Every structure is written in structure tokens, then in C-alpha cells.
Ligand SMILES: Nc1ncnc2c1ncn2[C@@H]1O[C@H](COP(=O)(O)OP(=O)(O)OP(=O)(O)O)[C@@H](O)[C@H]1O
């Protein structure tokens with residue numbers, strides 16, 4: 134199992150740059166937490182001083198909507214990291230995490246991480262690089278998402294075929310942006326399906342022309358001296374053009 | 378020899394998209410390799426020059442000078458293909474044969490022309506001279522809405538008349554009168570174009586319905602789109618966004634013009 138954990142840690146973008154030795158130190162000090170369905174892993178508002186690597190099973194990340202009902206923000210499974218901002222700050226948790234089934238999560242304490250940092254300050258560089266990559270990645274996708282949202286508003290869904298959604302096992306699988314993106318694609322597909330359905334029932338228009346008014350307006354315009362002259366001139370012109 | 382066709386773009390009510398349509402149609406036809414002129418006879422509210430990136434500072438002599446006899450047609454034609462400026466869409470017109478014949482945007486001159494009125498023979502002579510001087514295949518005229526005298530003149534002189542309407546009863550009512558007038562003035566080719574249709578409607582049905590009402594072809598049904606409104610008349614939309622639904626349908630109208638023998 135020890136080995137499993139090392140492999141999982143290394144596969145995350147956050148820890149990818151760490152040496153085997155450092156990963157082993159982190160893994161050693163990490164605690165495996167076993168969860169039964171509905172067990173709470175983190176509670177929104179609590180102080181956050183550790184991150185979790187989901188080892189097995191699935192958890193949901195939830196908050197409350199304005200009515201106090203549970204709102205699921207995301208679901209995370211094996212290999213995904215949650216609460217990683219806790220390594221940098223000790224802000225309260227922004228959401229709660231609850232087990233959906235039997236699950237195991239590896240807890241890495243901020244203190245363990247900081248000890249590792251003290252031993253090898255170079256790690257900080259690698260971690261900062263990883264955070265900034267993730268940020269840049271998110272920004273790019275946010276920009277893309279804005280662009281796509283505009284396209285959807287126009288009813289243009291062509292980008293779905295032109296864009297490869299990131300798959301779950303891509304390198305960035307633990308990235309929130311990739312998850313957001315995949316949720317976004319699912320939503321777009323659903324919207325498109327619904328719209329395709331609606332297209333079958335486009336609204337029909339019918340028009341009414343008031344023929345008496347049409348005739349009256351026509352006569353008002355054509356009844357003038359100006360018009361009579363113009364009609365004559367136009368007729369001559371057309372004859373002349375026809376001869377050319 | 379008189380080979381160029383006069384294409385008038387008209388609508389009964391204002392704001393139907395005449396200026397945008399005229400500019401984009403002219404650009405598409407020029408892009409197809411034709412020699413094209415665009416006349417802005419909407420003297421009361423000139424606007425098409427903006428779409429071609431022309432402002433008052435760049436504007437030399439205008440139609441008004443010609444109508445006053447103080448300028449020749451040669452002096453008025455502004456070569457768009459040599460002055461595409463920075464806009465992405467317009468840049469595609471570089472080297473194309475497209476001239477704009479702007480009307481003056483100075484208020485005093487405009488009211489003077491309106492007071493004096495425009496004579497049919499003089500207008501027609503001017504248009505024919507324009508066609509032969511620039512060896513044009515098509516001369517597009519962006520008209521003023523409604524059926525005032527200047528507009529009747531441009532209808533009377535057109536080879537092709539395109540009436541733009543929005544798909545509502547008020548526009549259909551006004552269009553019905555224009556259609557009757559065009560027939561009374563023996564316009565050889567009459568086409569309708571629907572603009573600003575809400576996407577929730579069935580465009581094929583709109584086309585069928587209107588064609589049946591007027592016994593005239595509807596050469597395109599173009600959607601209402603915020604993108605065009607957004608573009609704020611700064612560039613030629615169909616060149617800038619060729620894959621947009623509006624642009625695709627507009628090219629259909631350009632094709633219908635090119636198909637007229
Ligand atoms: N299909 C469309 N969807 C949305 N907006 C449009 C569309 N067509 C034109 N518009 C907008 O409507 C306004 C009027 O367009 P335009 O100036 O081309 O019309 P016009 O008929 O020449 O007007 P006028 O009668 O004032 O000369 C412009 O702001 C233009 O951007």
C-alpha cells in the first residue's frame with residue numbers, strides 16, 4: 134500500500150516535481166483516514182491545516198444554497214487532491230467534503246509539509262511552479278469558457294466537436310479546472326440536446342396585410358403629377374436600356 | 378455600353394438594416410471579383426461610409442458636389458480596396474475593385490439638396506456615368522426609408538430592387554405598397570430579404586409565407602443577432618465573421634444578385 138500511495142502522490146500535478154525521498158517522507162507522516170458513507174472528511178468553516186489525497190472510493194464536495202439545501206459542487210475520486218490551498222494558507226474550509234461510499238483519504242498535514250520544506254527549500258520552487266501552472270491553466274479555461282458561453286448564446290455548438298475535453302485520466306485529472314470543464318461539456322451537450330428537441334417545434338408566424346389600406350396608399354403615391362412623370366421617364370429609360 | 382446593373386436596397390421603415398446589408402452585399406460581390414460601386418443616397422442620414430471606415434476627415438468630394446455640378450464622378454469615387462484600414466473584415470477587400478460614392482454629412486449641404494429636390498434624368502445620368510467611368514458590374518444604392526421622391530427615383534432606375542423587411546405585420550404592410558410601386562415602375566428584378574428574424578421562428582416557413590403573400594422571391598432570412606448590433610457599424614460583419622449565420626444567409630442574397638442575368 135505504501136507503494137500505491139507514492140505512485141498516487143507522484144501522479145498529482147501538485148507533487149509531481151518532488152524527489153522520491155521527499156515523497157516517501159510525506160507519505161510516512163501522512164495518515165490514512167477510513168470513511169464510511171456519509172462520514173464528514175472536512176467541514177465548511179473549520180480551520181484547514183491539511184490536504185487530502187483520495188486513495189479509494191468517492192467523496193462529494195458540498196456547500197449550501199441560499200435555502201440551506203445541500204448543493205453538490207463536485208465529486209472526487211481516487212488520485213484527486215482536495216483542500217490543497219491549506220498548504221499555503223490556513224483559511225477556513227470553503228466547502229464540506231462527505232464520503233459517498235466507503236473511502237480512504239490520505240491526510241497530509243501542513244506541519245509535515247513545512248518540515249519537508251525546511252529540509253529542502255528547493256521544494257518550494259517546485260510547488261510554486263505547480264500552483265502557478267494550475268492557475269494559468271484555470272485562467273486559460275476560464276477565458277475559453279467565456280468564449281464558449283458566448284457561442285452557446287448564439288446557438289453555435291460547433292466548438293464541441295472541435296475541442297477535446299480532458300479525460301479523467303489525463304495528467305491534470307486532479308485539477309479543478311479540468312473538472313469544471315468536464316462539467317461544462319456535459320452541460321453544453323444537454324443544452325444542445327434540448328435545443329435540438331426544441332428546433333423541431335420552432336414557432337410559426339402568420340402575417341396579415343390590410344389590402345384596402347395597401348390599395349389606398351398605392352393610389353396616394355401614384356396619383357401625383359410627380360409619379361406620372363417618373364413612370365413615363367422610367368418607361369423610356371427601360372426601353373433605352375433594352376435596346377443597348 | 379451599359380453593362381453595369383443598378384441594385385437598390387430599400388425598406389419601408391427605418392432601421393431594418395439597409396446600410397449594413399448594402400455594405401456587406403457590395404463587399405461580397407467585390408470579393409467575388411466584380412467591379413462594384415456603392416452610392417449612399419440616404420442623404421438625410423448618411424451612414425454607410427462608417428461601415429467602410431470612412432470618416433469626415435478622409436472624405437473628399439461627395440455626391441452632393443456632383444449634384445451641384447461642382448465635382449465630376451471621377452473625383453467622388455473613393456477606392457475602398459486601397460484604403461481598407463485596420464479593421465479585420467475590411468482588410469479582405471485589399472486590392473478589390475470597390476468604390477464608395479459618399480454623400481455629404483455636412484448639415485447645410487444636406488438641407489440644400491433636399492430643398493432643391495433631385496431630378497430623375499440628372500440622377501440617372503449620374504449613375505450611368507458612374508457605371509461607365511468606373512467600368513462597374515454593379516452599382517449598389519443605399520436608400521432612405523419610406524417612399525419619398527428620391528427613393529421613388531432610385532426604385533425607378535434600378536435593375537434589381539431588394540426590399541428589406543422585418544418579419545412583422547407593419548413591415549409587411551409597408552412592403553406590400555413598395556412591391557406594387559416596383560411593379561408599376563417595371564423594375565425587372567425584385568427580391569425581398571428578411572432581416573432581424575428572431576431565431577425562435579421557423580425561417581423556412583417565414584420565407585414561404587412571405588413569398589406567397591407577394592409572389593416575389595425571398596432571397597434570404599437573416600437572424601436578429603446581438604453580434605451585429607455589437608459590431609456597432611465598425612467593420613463589415615460578413616467579412617469579419619464569415620461563419621456566422623447572418624453572414625451565411627447574406628452570401629445567399631449576394632449569390633442571388635450574381636445569378637441575375
Ligand atoms: N440582423 C440584425 N441583428 C441585430 N441588429 C441588426 C441587424 N441588422 C442591423 N442591425 C442593427 O440595426 C441598426 C440599424 O441598421 P442599419 O443602419 O444597417 O439600418 P438602416 O436600415 O440603414 O437604418 P436607417 O433607416 O436609419 O438608415 C444598426 O444598429 C445595426 O447594427
Ligand SMILES: [Mg+2]
Nearest residue numbers: 395396419424
Ligand atoms: Mg441607413
